[in-house]
Amino acid sequence: MVAEQLIPHGVTDERVLRVMSEIPREEFLTGRARRHAYEDRALAIGCGQTISQPLVVALMTQSLNLEPESVALEVGTGSGYQAAILSRLCRRVITIEREPALAEQASAALKRLGFDNVEVAVADGSMGWPAEAPYAGILVACAARQVPPALIDQLAEGGRLVVPVQVISEEPQDLRLYTKIEGVVTYRSLFPVLFVPLRTG
Numbered sequence: 231m232v233a234e235q236l237i238p239h240g241v242t243d244e245r246v247l248r249v250m251s252e253i254p255r256e257e258f259l260t261g262r263a264r265r266h267a268y269e270d271r272a273l274a275i276g277c278g279q280t281i282s283q284p285l286v287v288a289l290m291t292q293s294l295n296l297e298p299e300s301v302a303l304e305v306g307t308g309s310g311y312q313a314a315i316l317s318r319l320c321r322r323v324i325t326i327e328r329e330p331a332l333a334e335q336a337s338a339a340l341k342r343l344g345f346d347n348v349e350v351a352v353a354d355g356s357m358g359w360p361a362e363a364p365y366a367g368i369l370v371a372c373a374a375r376q377v378p379p380a381l382i383d384q385l386a387e388g389g390r391l392v393v394p395v396q397v398i399s400e401e402p403q404d405l406r407l408y409t410k411i412e413g414v415v416t417y418r419s420l421f422p423v424l425f426v427p428l429r430t431g
């Protein structure tokens with residue numbers, strides 16, 4: 231996976247390559263999906279949701295440029311795999327999932343595998359998680375119509391927010407990287423993606 235999918239397609243951060251070679255992706259999957267764990271595609275994780283293709287996980291993670299002391303926020307825990315990757319690159323990860331069944335499954339997998347610096351919360355992630363804000367890195371794993379203002383507010387100075395934005399239905403989603411520098415928030419588009427929708431409420 232690392233040699234064939236990640237390195238040839240722009241994943242250059244050695245730390246990201248290392249954690250992705252160490253963390254067993256199959257442990258976050260169940261049933262038949264397990265045997266496809268290292269293939270170059272998204273996979274079903276239940277509740278009509280999917281775990282992203284490894285390359286997208288790697289590129290989104292790399293774009294956050296986390297540091298050992300950073301606290302990161304993820305919206306859309308799903309299987310817990312992305313949260314596990316983030317947790318090995320920073321001090322603490324808060325991850326929010328609105329489907330209680332997925333949150334429970336992800337939380338159990340993370341605990342079983344010893345990812346002790348990840349906290350899974352059941353909530354609407356579009357409100358962020360004010361209790362531990364601000365965050366040096368925020369990763370949104372579902373497509374938003376517009377970037378939730380709460381997430382911009384909870385971004386630390388110098389922080390980075392990566393989020394798929396569905397500007398017009400039917401059009402490809404735009405993966406955007408927002409940065410906050412001296413209080414001013416700007417973004418650049420990374421590449422087109424296909425994520426399940428962010429559902430508010």
Ligand code: SAH
Nearest residue numbers: 281306307308309312327328355371428429
């Ligand atoms: N990062 C995950 C994949 C996420 S799939 C992984 O590594 O497996 C997107 C997830 O976002 C789904 O589980 C979906 O239930 C969740 N989601 C959608 N809208 C949400 C919201 N408003 N708040 C929190 N989670 C949400």
